[in-house]
Amino acid sequence: MSRISDEPVVLATGGAGFIGSHIVVELLNNGFSVVVIDNLVNALKGNDGGPKPESLRRVEKITNKTVTFYNVDLLDIDALKSVFLKHNIVCVIHFAALKAVGESCEIPLTYYKNNVMGSINLLEVMKEFNVKKLLFSSSATVYGLPQKLPLTEDHPTGQGCTNPYGKTKYFIEEILQDLCASDKTWSVVALRYFNPIGAHKSGLIGEDPNGIPSNLMPYIAQVATGKRAELKVYGNDYDTLDGTGVRDYIHIVDLAEGHISGMKKVMDKAFSGWRVYNLGTGTGYSVLQIVHEFESASGKKVPYSIVERRPGDVASSYADPTRAKKELQWTAKRTLSDMCQDTWKWQSQNPNGFKG
């Protein structure tokens, strides 16, 4: 096997998923060439019958550019190596992960295997091919129960992280820090996502969950289209403005732009080692605020009922985004109204997601 091109490319693991596909759009728009690997557990194959997932077909339509795609699982180390042999990879963005909090409590070994072993495999192959620039997709879940709000990057991590999904992100962060401490030639930036929602303004790509959505926004969107009867709101007796949980929702395209800034940091010759950034707006909204904003964006009613709190849920969580602003010159620009409008555009244009 030999190189099929010497063109410098960014490798995006899990690049066919909701977050990945939006970031691939921004990468292409910013002049990067992109190779995506994905095992397609969170994405659908192409409607044209080809192997390329529909999300990436849409990305190509939006950008009028081409994405190279391989159906590769990070647990298949030989398949992974073959991608590094074929392409001149200069940087890796690592999104690939199982991501459902509830499911992670039911099948923890599967989560640890996929997320942690998958990441270790990726790092070993990167090391073998001397590719030592990595942008890692982490999560605000690593903070566990907030001791203080807003959450800054130096808030303790790992403690009170109540689900295996969150722990996999925390474990990988720890592994990356130890790796950077042992070998100063690595440059690793981790981005801790708050709650990405919304969709690309074209309405061509968006969140397309398997089965019953486990996140709030796609659930609301499916209620608005009539696919689900009503939204369950888990508790309205929290110490918040209206009693429902408050989270820091961030527009997926703002998040994607944050990755371009993060990439520049990773590729900066003056940078090496480990650095972590929150990607959030700094503003929290309650579940009911989202519901009402979505109703006005969509012109649809979103019926809901209040049910019991879920164990492990906290009242409020939101970011201090100062570090990313200072060091990456990045801030979230889009409003809650943008988030709801763009979600609605995607959902109403694609009531069955990427399915034909």
Place this chain on the structure above:
Amino acid sequence: MSRISDEPVVLATGGAGFIGSHIVVELLNNGFSVVVIDNLVNALKGNDGGPKPESLRRVEKITNKTVTFYNVDLLDIDALKSVFLKHNIVCVIHFAALKAVGESCEIPLTYYKNNVMGSINLLEVMKEFNVKKLLFSSSATVYGLPQKLPLTEDHPTGQGCTNPYGKTKYFIEEILQDLCASDKTWSVVALRYFNPIGAHKSGLIGEDPNGIPSNLMPYIAQVATGKRAELKVYGNDYDTLDGTGVRDYIHIVDLAEGHISGMKKVMDKAFSGWRVYNLGTGTGYSVLQIVHEFESASGKKVPYSIVERRPGDVASSYADPTRAKKELQWTAKRTLSDMCQDTWKWQSQNPNGFKG
């Protein structure tokens, strides 16, 4: 491939190493049949030229019983499965791990891969073969910097755990807890070792480190035989009785007996889920106390020099062993003098360890 015997056996991963071999002796003496797998990175092949490691040859000599051995690495999942196919495994004791703190800081990925991925592989194979009883070899390292002494099992873990070796033990504990929470048919006991030293009273088995010993006792023993010129003592200005670091040293045979008690707990039909126990004496000794006790046990001088503190070392660490006493009816019985005498017997009878 099919069963070569229906006899119920205990599988000991890493059973050819220092800790493993002593526990295999106690298992055999207590009527258990034992199958050992080991990749032999921390043990030597047999002096008779056969595949069975010398440590297990000696175990057989001590007990006058036979141990079945396979040279299997936990990262080789097919080889691992073949052992589960061949034997009627009723319980697993999982010692296998890379264990050098200093080395773990230099090659963290290797440590995470071997220890964490190796453990996940083991758990997946156990699940596949419906073997859900596990005794896990953990470490007091998971406590990190002690917030309060003596260390009880509910002391926070993971935070301030400054080296990748310790983190691998912490990660595996977390994975095991999540696994037990997800599936109530598992029975898992983790034993947090303090500082096991000493050797079997026969002098036939003991600690035989590769290269320069990274633990205190084998280093002292090699200084006493003249193999090393002098001991380096890392700091004599700690807040302890003589300024040198205080640790909870436990005789390896006491530790082994603790495993028999732990095994009984794991095999108890009334027990399921996750439980963790300290294995320590509850008494701390300083580096210089060990040196002086070793000198009187061996009749040899142990020259030493004081050098700078090592980053990450704490002044004192010792166990509260109450829980193991109450719930496992186990306590350490052997004295510091026993530990030094037995180490010396092993070292003086085997100046080159297991090497012919």
